[in-house]
Amino acid sequence: MGTNSQSNIVEIEDDIPDPAQFSHDTAACIVSVKGLKENWQKWSDEHRENQKHNPFSHDTRPSVVVPQRGQDDYGRPLQGSMTEQRGKDAHTHISREVEELCEVIRNIGHSGDNGGDQSGSDGRVFTVEFGKLFEHYVTISNKLVGILLRARKQGLVDFKGEMLWQGKDNHAVVTLLQ
Structure with a gap:
């Protein structure tokens, strides 16, 4: 049974046509899906980076220095924010x-x-x-x-x-x- 299912997978992969054989509309669809994936990944990476600086996030890095009471920057927003x-x-x-x-x-x-x-x-x-x-x-x-x-x-x-x-x-x- 294991060989049978493996041969089906190979057959399915063989049935996928080469992207060069696609019509113009089908190629545009693949390109747009690829663009969506790239945009989503870019947003995800930016969000992950922002969460590292968010003090209320569990992703906060301990390397972010938080001013302590009595310091000059205590109670003030980050410069340039x-x-x-x-x-x-x-x-x-x-x-x-x-x-x-x-x-x-x-x-x-x-x-x-x-x-x-x-x-x-x-x-x-x-x-x-x-x-x-x-x-x-x-x-x-x-x-x-x-x-x-x-x-x-x-x-x-x-x-x-x-x-x-x-x-x-x-x-x-x-x-x-x-």
């Missing part, structure tokens, strides 16, 4: 929004003398009530409170309290420092 680029883009966007907020306060706020302190560019301080600022700024952005907190952290504005709430803090004064 897409994550680093997205962080830089977000920082730029938020900085633009903080600048725009300061400009809005200059435009709608009341100016006054700052008592000799040279915080303002022309020696004046601009103040506005939070309610008025909220009503005006809501058409520009829906993130006013977050932008105010960021601007205060950068030393550009000041207000009392940790957070400003619409309605409750409408009469709180927001002061533009620079």
Whole structure:
């Protein structure tokens, strides 16, 4: 029985025509299947390589150095990565929004003398009530409170309290420092 099945295999292999004998359509089909196989193998190899750098993959190589707490790179994305680029883009966007907020306060706020302190560019301080600022700024952005907190952290504005709430803090004064 073993010889019989072996002879069948040989016969089947002999029945496969030479690729040169194929028609144009059949050759195109073989070429496209070969291309699909090569593309799939290429994707597989790239994916396997990427998984070596993925800290959540079981394929992670121990040779990848992960920064430890206290090192300068700890908590920061890899240099040149897409994550680093997205962080830089977000920082730029938020900085633009903080600048725009300061400009809005200059435009709608009341100016006054700052008592000799040279915080303002022309020696004046601009103040506005939070309610008025909220009503005006809501058409520009829906993130006013977050932008105010960021601007205060950068030393550009000041207000009392940790957070400003619409309605409750409408009469709180927001002061533009620079």
